Amino acid sequence: MGRYCLKRVLGTIPLMLVISFIIFMFVHMIPGDPARIMAGKDATLEEINRTRQTLGLDQPLLNQYFMYLNRMFHGDLGTSTTTGQSVAEMIGPRFQPTFTLAGCALVWSLIIGVLLGVFSAVMRGKWEDYIGMLIAISGISIPVFWLGLVLIQIFSVQLGWLPTGGLDSIQSYILPSLSLGVGVMAVMARFSRSSMLENMREDYVRTARAKGQKESMVVLKHAFRNSLIEVVTVAGLQIGGLLAGSILVETVFTIPGMGRLLVDSIKFRDYPVIEAELLLFSLQFVVINLIVDLLYGVLNPKIRYES
């Protein structure tokens, strides 16, 4: 198990290097000129060129990449071209809200989603199953943006129970994490239902039942445990979706998180900020996948022994 973990962890280093190269090149190749945006609409060509020099954008692209890499290894993420603040200073405070929000959304949606899926599978074909899957389908179909605005209208404007946005109190996390998690909850419910149904048809379930084991034990200990591998894979992928969703949710609920910063920095072609953010998002994704891989090992002994 130790070697399996080590191999997985070391494998992420070259991966991150390749990712950093791709990010850098993509960001610099999208059309748009940060120098022109920064210099403002009345700027003369001379002013624009001076700004370009100050930003180091007149250098060949590969040089810029190596400078960027060099800075990164020294722990310097660069300076924002829009605000002149250091990128680390800008991203630092944005990280926590996005992370907490995604965490809250993930916890409730995983628990409710999986419960709903297992419940629907057990009640297959009965009205409880239909209700469960109706909730799931609605969850997938409702746009996050729209749901957020509807929730604000009902719970903030009409009822006055919760704030419209910001992150000043624990209450203010409720509506955003609700909007953010709905999609994940729905996907988890659908997947755990189908995976449970598959497993319930397996021979070992029949054997367990034939042994006279209680139905609840059959479902939870045998069928559910085996469904978990698929559930964990899908959950890992959903976290990527959560980060994408956070861009919309942070905009609707006025949360100063990573998602909103990304949108703003793309608008201004603030290269250092975009690069740092994308790199962080990728890192999060890589780490999550690593955790999923390691969890496989825990859940299925076959996987860890084979490697």
Added chain:
Amino acid sequence: MKIRKKVGAIVSLALVTAMLFSACGSGSTASGSQAQSAAAASTAAKSKDNDMVIAMSESVLSLDPHNLTSTMSISANRSMYECLLTFDKDMKNIVPQLAKSYTVSDDGLVYTFTLQTGVKFTDGTDFNSEAVKANIDRCMDEKNNLKSRRYFAKVKEVKCPDANTVQITLKEPYSVFINKMTNFGIISPKAIKDGVKLNSVAVGTGPYKLKEWDQADHLIVTRNDNYWGTKPGVDSITFKVVPEAGSRIAMLQTGEADMIYPIPPEQIKTIDGTKDIKVESVPSNIVYYVTLNMSHKPFNDVKVRQAMNYAIDKDAFVKAVYGGYGDHATSPMASTTQYYSKQEEYAFNIEKAKELLKEAGYPDGFKTTIWSDNTSDSVKGMQFINQQLAQVGITAEVVPMEGATLNAKINEAKNAAESKIDMWYVNWSPSSGDADGALRSLFYSQMIPPANANTAYYSNPAVDKLLDQGLSETKPDKLTSVYAEAQKTIWNDAPWLFLGQPVVQYGIKNYVSNVYMMADGSIDCAQATLAH
């Protein structure tokens, strides 16, 4: 068969639930707001505290008054910094601020400012002529690469004859210099000398001082109790960034915000007059137009350009794009701009348009493209233009692009021959309210991309000469006639489709007083007061 039945059952259940849900939603909205407005009518509206919150769509990008581009940064800056001169509420007249008065020599070269006395910066430093000089020196220093540097490009020398007098001598006349002084905040000379990070720290003489700035989220300023003028009524102002319009409106409804800007026209009717809210508007200095690339066929023919102007129903434009809240464009610059002169409109007339197109050799119209950014408002505007032009046989393919991409595409052409742009749906507002700022970047022959925004590739030596004359003249009556002539020539040459001029609209609680929006979309909250 069984599966299909099941699916059918699920779909119909979903539809019924959705309908119930939406019915409940709208029902409660109506009754809720009626109840609230009835309650508001019986008691005078009061704020729960003495702190004002302004929710706005864009973030403040910099606190450095010499390096501002966005309007929101200007609004926030004006709460903490003051300039030698400023505009009055209507942005029509220039009035004193840190300068008591000023004189200009007859040759337009020497500007003498007499300064206010007894003014201090928030760090305790005295405001005097040396402070003004230190600020001008800072801007003029090429190494600092500040946006305000261009205001002083024609300055020869700055003298301080005494503590309360500043004398600025120019190399050549520059009539808009005075306008530029309304956009030049004065920083404490001590802060400049000490190398304070002025893009995130503010040390000015304004009615408020900086408390806290979180770039992506909010800026809080508190009352400056040592302010030399009339102190504001509120304890603090929070400029909160709320990019989503629906969320801004919800904040105004719940009282989390006391003022919101901007406000989409289609939402005005639903909130105006409810829950202590009123929607106010002032004429803007923004003009909406479409540039026609005159270096391309068929736009090189003035008859084609005029025909296209006749083919557009401006009333319908104002309704479609501004929700009815605005006016026709009656000059290449907005009516609130200095030296504006009203032109005779290209009144909507399809027959005349067709006739002109026929004379120009395009009886069946032609195909072209129209570019703009990809915001829903711009797409709506472009589609409107396309529909209008279709009436005379012109097909303008609508091409929305992400803002910075569009910008890059326009500026990749090094000259008129390389230009790919046909039509550009866009708007413009002059940052210091002057005619030169409203016309030069858009019509001066040397301002074609990539130099600046003359995407009509308009080149008329007569207009170039008039614009240069505008800078060298000093007498207002002469300036009036120079700029009137320039506007008339441009109008008749029709390098644009002249469309409209919107109003600046904002939502505000009834209990707020002395807060105004200016024609350029900036907020004046120097004397803000809340009834509480």
